[in-house]
Amino acid sequence: MSILPASPFQLVHNPRVDRIGPYGDARRERLGGARFLQAQAEIQSWPGYARTPCVALPALAARAGLASLHYKDEGARFGLGSFKALGGAYAVFRLLAREIERRTGVATVRAQDLTSRRFQEITSSITVTCATDGNHGRSVAWGAKLFGCRCVIWVHETVSDGRIAAIAAYGAEVRRNPGNYDDAVRRAAQTAAEQGWFVVSDTSYEGYLDVPRDVMQGYALMVDEALGQVPDARALTHVFIQGGVGGLAAAVCAHLWERFGAARPRLVVVEPVNAACLLESARHGVATAVHGSLETIMAGLSCGEPSVVAWEILDAGADDFMAIEDEPAADCMRLLAHPVGQDPPIVGGESAVAGLAGLLLAADDGGARAALGLGSASRVLVFGTEGDTDPELYRRIVGRDAASVRAGGRGTPGAGEVASP
Ligand SMILES: Cc1ncc(COP(=O)(O)O)c(C=O)c1O
Structure with missing residues (x-):
């Protein structure tokens, strides 16, 4: 059988x-x-x-x-x-650590420095964003909350209300974009460029490889x-x-x-x-x-x-x-x-x-x-x-x-x- x-x-x-x-x-x-x-x-x-x-x-x-x-x-x-909890949140951490180093010269930032809000003045001025079908956005939103920055997440047409609520529960602003996942990826990149936000994407494209x-x-x-x-x-x-x-x-x-x-x-x-x-x-x-x-x-x-x-x-x-x-x-x-x-x-x-x-x-x-x-x-x-x-x-x-x-x-x-x- x-x-x-x-x-x-x-x-x-x-x-x-x-x-x-x-x-x-x-x-x-x-x-x-x-x-x-x-x-x-x-x-x-x-x-x-x-x-x-x-x-x-x-x-x-x-x-x-x-x-x-x-x-x-x-x-x-x-x-x-x-498993996405491991990726997006780690990339948020790395991004904040890089920004802190760029602005202060401190190159040894660890998670504890961020969870204790040692660099709050910097982290609270940073907004991270991404497109998601659910899990990656949840991870980025969780990382943003844990490490103290702002977060805007883009979802596509068919992402369920349950998945959106799970992201919003971490304090992120969730925005719906018409079209499919790939359209949402482009929308996140475009808005970030306009607003000076940081994209924390789980997908890479030419010119966007490190995160x-x-x-x-x-x-x-x-x-x-x-x-x-x-x-x-x-x-x-x-x-x-x-x-x-x-x-x-x-x-x-x-x-x-x-x-x-x-x-x-x-x-x-x-x-x-x-x-x-x-x-x-x-x-x-x-x-x-x-x-x-x-x-x-x-x-x-x-x-x-x-x-x-x-x-x-x-x-x-x-x-x-x-x-x-x-x-x-x-x-x-x-x-x-x-x-x-x-x-x-x-x-x-x-x-x-x-x-x-x-x-x-x-x-x-x-x-x-x-x-x-x-x-x-x-x-x-x-x-x-x-x-x-x-x-x-x-x-x-x-x-x-x-x-x-x-x-x-x-x-x-x-x-x-x-x-x-
Ligand atoms: C539960 C789950 N498994 C697998 C994947 C696939 O990961 P990737 O898009 O990196 O191939 C995803 C992506 O969101 C996911 O949420």
Whole structure:
């Protein structure tokens, strides 16, 4: 019996992947090395820091014909509900530290200096801004509140009221822009230029590369934690990771490549079929935008333009790209809530489970299984990048709320629906 109901998917191997060369100093200077150590020390010093769990799912692994499967569950990250807490807030910190250095010459600013409001006169005069489909904006708004600056967040047409309220709860001003995520990115950049605000974007474009690198450097902490939590990180054979603009996937790719070189696990990037800009980029051998509504329940992955910085890394370091429909993501959310055998129940949001959904579809498909080298010796890691960041949508899809899932009640498997965004 198949694990998820059958659903069509696309699978593209990256013919340019460098499986032999080391990560290299040129890349390390921009992402990794000392920059990672700095991000790690900084974020670990923040109030409320705790490693998120990396959960073994042996029954699901057995069902999928794999040796092991681990799910790094980011639902509890800093109380914000997603891994994005690591990136946007760290970039806000870095930006404020740079501005303070520029204006005062003090080059050693740490988080405590900002949380104690030592430089309040400077930080309170700074406004940070970004576009978001929810999670990144929440992180930037939280960082702005924690470190004491102003914050204006742009959301696109279909971002839910629940997600907007969650951002506004951190004191940010939230503005809605007509169009899709990419339109909101442009609006944020334009307003910032007019107003003298600072863009803290999770996506990069020509002329805007450094801040998104800080964002990705923050994400790398999640990868590092996971490698310390799985029983034998060197034995991992595959990592499946979801892609929006690609910043997350590139951070995962870079960290694995730097750490394990040619022996790194195979990296499969999974996107919604309506917003598969990374897969299309792999297909064309160049960063390629996809257009249209980008509609998907996987709100965090609803991005049509790859991040320039991210694509550079993925082009050279990612092995394969998949595009999936919405139904397998919804099915996967329900599967985690009503787990197989004795596996623990997990609350995974719409965007959290794309990597897992891609894995389970591929594991069930003879051709994809062979193409990806998945088999009974495979040890797989996936990143569950959010919890129920939109609680109402989660309840509609899973048929129960997160508290009831966590309490471990079995509920009715199959309840719930695939909701339109
Ligand atoms: C929960 C979740 N997972 C994955 C992603 C994808 O990250 P990226 O856009 O860096 O590819 C996002 C982006 O917002 C997200 O919110």
